[in-house]
Amino acid sequence: MEEIRFSDKIREDIIKSPPKNSDECQYELASALLCARVSSHGDARHHSKSTVFSPHVSEYLRTLMVCCGLYSSSEPHDIDLLRRHIEGRGKDTGSRQHYLDENISAWIRVLPNLQSIEKSDVFASDVLARRAALRGAFLVAGYAGNPLSDYRIEIRVGNSSYVEPLMLFFHGQNIIPNIVKRGKTTVLYLRDGEQIADFLAFIGAHRSVVFYESIRAEKEVRSQVNRVVNCDTANAMRQAEAGMKRSKKIRNLIERSNGSDIPQELMETARVFLDNPGLSIKDLGELMDPPIGKSGMHHRLKKLEQMADEG
Known part of the structure; x- marks a missing residue:
């Protein structure tokens, strides 16, 4: 129109x-x-x-x-x-x-x-x-x-x-x-x-109001969808960047120490993390032997990062 x-x-x-x-x-x-x-x-x-x-x-x-x-x-x-x-x-x-x-x-x-x-x-x-x-x-x-x-x-x-x-x-x-x-x-x-x-x-102008409001509602729905998509995309990008930084730190830690100074449970954590890029922390915890929860996996990864920063 x-x-x-x-x-x-x-x-x-x-x-x-x-x-x-x-x-x-x-x-x-x-x-x-x-x-x-x-x-x-x-x-x-x-x-x-x-x-x-x-x-x-x-x-x-x-x-x-x-x-x-x-x-x-x-x-x-x-x-x-x-x-x-x-x-x-x-x-x-x-x-x-x-x-x-x-x-x-x-x-x-x-x-x-x-x-x-x-x-x-x-x-x-x-x-x-x-x-x-x-x-x-x-x-x-x-x-x-x-x-x-x-x-x-x-x-x-x-x-x-x-x-x-x-x-x-x-x-x-x-x-x-x-x-x-x-x-x-x-x-x-x-x-x-x-x-x-x-x-x-x-x-x-009642017919015009109906026409106008239907367009406004459609535009608002599209705007909300775009905001959600943009938010999800931004979150995914932040998570990917954080994952890359964490991977680099853990690789450097293993190369420096040859694994000798890293406890066995943390070495296993590092191996699972590096072998499965992109998986969520919850899913990574389920791959451990024995499996551990999300908070436990998160704690071990933070410990590895801390060791990398201190070294």
Whole structure:
């Protein structure tokens, strides 16, 4: 799955779980327009005509506008219109991208909660308003990295006066975004895996959460397996190096003394050890005659090393 496609998957999830009442509808639309470089003072000069949407997103925004009474329609301005929109999305809408309507300033003047959402004191304490605002923000200005290679969620905020309120909406859910400036645009972004999962769940992108978490779990399992393998490999290397050093010491000891100064039980221990490189101390002890335990074999090998060091 390519990066842009995961972003679109999240948008599809948002569209398939529309607002439950007209207030949420207004908050979501207001946040979307603010992130799309729209002034809350009816000034369309701040609107970027480079802001483009897929046909599905464009249709969804237009339907939100109708529900808020901001767009002429023969249909009633109620929330059921959104559900009819979702159910009827099987129709071909063409492949061209859609721009926001050029008459955006007219909508802004009649949208009652737009300036209020910028001043966000009330909305920051309202979980439904926070949810709707973050949904609208991601819908028009969101980006999601491919979770196979990059844990990242971004929202590019085109309207500078909306950066702080949007930060408050995140903080209200104990989600703490980082912030960076790219040219004239401020970007809020998440890199923490848990916070990204919390964000996706909060905005109602439930299918995307399942997809994302399955990848995270798989990557975590692989990481744990790699850690165990690396640990085992490191332990084996340390044991091999220690065995080589011990073998060298014991060989040197035998060559120096010709075995005359070494007790018979230690000579037998040295012979078994040198003839069976790589065996564990427990297995070496079982080859002794008579067999001895792991601690006994370890004690004899340490005694041989001590004699080698003293000589």
